[in-house]
Amino acid sequence: MHDEQPRGATANVPTSTIVIVGAGQAGGWAAQTLRNEGFTGRLVLIGDESHPPYERPPLSKAVLAGEAEPSSTQLLRPDAFEALGLEWWPDIPVNHIDRHAKRLEMTDGKTLAYDKLILCTGGRARxxxxxxxxxxxxxxxxxxxxxxxxxxxxxxxxxxxxxxxxxxxxxxxxxxxxxxxxxxxxxxxxxxxxxxxxxxxxxxxxxxxxxxxxxxxxxxxxxxxxxxxxxxxxxxxxxxxxxxxxxxxxGVGLVPNDDLARDAGLDCDGGIIVDERCCTSDPDIFAAGDVAVTPNPWAGRRMRLESWHNAQEQGIAAARAALCLPVVYQPLPWFWSDQYDMNLQIYGVPLPSHRIVTRGMPGDNSFALFYLEDDVIKAALGANAARDLRFARRLIEQSKPVDVKRLADADVPMGKLSA
Known part of the structure; x- marks a missing residue:
């Protein structure tokens, strides 16, 4: 997803100011990554909420159930957030991007110049x-x-x-x-x-x-x-x-917050279009998270991934790309949901043309479905089958043929199929 590179490798990057618009999970991870990779310039994180970066999955579960305080969702402890040495601008919506002047205009009249810009504007509930x-x-x-x-x-x-x-x-x-x-x-x-x-x-x-x-x-x-x-x-x-x-x-869907990008003339289509480096149609502007429409070879098309995992990983990738580090972000789609005592996970993109192999029975407490093209697993999903699905992910990424009879046999460990 994002190639390894020694920390400090960005010391010679002639970038003095990087601005991140959007302080959700993608924006928070982008900020952490910039510092972890050795960026010492001015870093500004702008959010339209008063909260520092936080994770959203607990909102529909532990926080909504009253089992966790909102502060428990914060991406970083207060001391770790402060240690990033960034400028935190909460409750300040951005009104306009002047790409020619490389300047942001806020709704309160303030302006802010940037050298590189990362848009992590996410989406809003429809x-x-x-x-x-x-x-x-x-x-x-x-x-x-x-x-x-x-x-x-x-x-x-x-x-x-x-x-x-x-x-x-x-x-x-x-x-x-x-x-x-x-x-x-x-x-x-x-x-x-x-x-x-x-x-x-x-x-x-x-x-x-x-x-x-x-x-x-x-x-x-x-x-x-x-x-x-x-x-x-x-x-x-x-x-x-x-x-x-x-x-x-x-709960009728998410509208990507690509209005700011559209107004600035960036290419958009149901979100901000980016390449495998998370770069938009402007070479100095990157995008990540729920708002980004990314080419995905696993799906065979561009797609926008609304998931906790993608927000984190693409935020990391966009930050590295902004620092001119090598990045090829082509994630295998992964989604999960917790409902009652069920954990459901999906890897890849199941298609009607795929052959389905079942391990366990749908309706049971634990089962998994595998979607094959010939004898190669292209996607997998299941309930309370996290271990099997972790091995399935490896098989999907390796594109290795499997023995279909052994795949369907719950007595055969998945680890034996991925050896």
Missing amino acids: TLTVPGADRARVHTLRTIGDALSLAQEFRPGRSVAVIGGGWIGLEVAATARQRGAEVTVIEAQGRLCERSVPPEISEHLLGLHATHGVHIRLGVHISGIARGADGRPALTLADGDTLTCDAIVA
């Missing part, structure tokens, strides 16, 4: 556009503030409507249910997580949530939101039903 949504209190989950606000809604005796049966919607539903709330998930598609997993996994997720008492409505659209006779929000469904609840959560 909002509902149905009639009445603008007058109702519809929660989304993207920030610490969102998690703290939403956590107050999850308690026994409360009913929660989750709009969207994708990953964030299902994680929120699981947490709400574990805290005692009644939960209904409304998904417009015909199955859960339809865009990202095959039918076998959708069925497993459906059974998992049904077992925990979540009501699932598939293939149903929301046509409007009003206030019911009891003063609570009332969702009107396209099939004519009405659902009254105490709280509404929209």
Whole structure:
């Protein structure tokens, strides 16, 4: 992903000021990497929140469940963050990039010159556009503030409507249910997580949530939101039903924050387009994390990866590229989700043309599915099968043929297949 290089190798790089816009996980890792690689120039980290860099996965789990304080999500301890010797500009949105002058203009009128710029602007939760949504209190989950606000809604005796049966919607539903709330998930598609997993996994997720008492409505659209006779929000469904609840959560996707880049004339297409060096169409501007659209040979196309792992690794890669170090960032897509007692992981990009080999049975507590082209594993996913999937990742990256019968035999250790 990012070639090894001795620390201090950047001593001769004639860069005096590097600015990182976006203080999420990608931005935080970029800042750490610049210092770790020996950059001693001026380093400015700009965030539109008041919090220093933090990890987002716990927001839908431990923080939302009230099991962890928001401070536990911080990427660095306060002393380690201070030791980076950077200028921390919180709560300051950037208004414009003047590429010709190599200068940023802030919404408060300040300007800041840069030599290299790294955009880690991430994304924002997509909002509902149905009639009445603008007058109702519809929660989304993207920030610490969102998690703290939403956590107050999850308690026994409360009913929660989750709009969207994708990953964030299902994680929120699981947490709400574990805290005692009644939960209904409304998904417009015909199955859960339809865009990202095959039918076998959708069925497993459906059974998992049904077992925990979540009501699932598939293939149903929301046509409007009003206030019911009891003063609570009332969702009107396209099939004519009405659902009254105490709280509404929209988990309907992420909008990449590429507005700043578009305004500056950088190439964008559903995010900021970068090459394998994380470089944009401007040689002095790089991008990483949820906002970056990267060529991915594992998928055979450009893609934007919304994952904790990619935010970290691409932040590292972009920082190294900004220092003119050798970088070829072509990550194997990896995604994971925790719901109840299930840990689901996906490596690679399963395709309909792939041959499926099963190890264990979907619906069991632990199983794995492997997606093969000829006898080569191209993708793998499974529930509570972290060890098997780690070996599968190695096989995917090595592109080694496997014995399909042994792959399907749970009594044959995966380590024997990757030898």
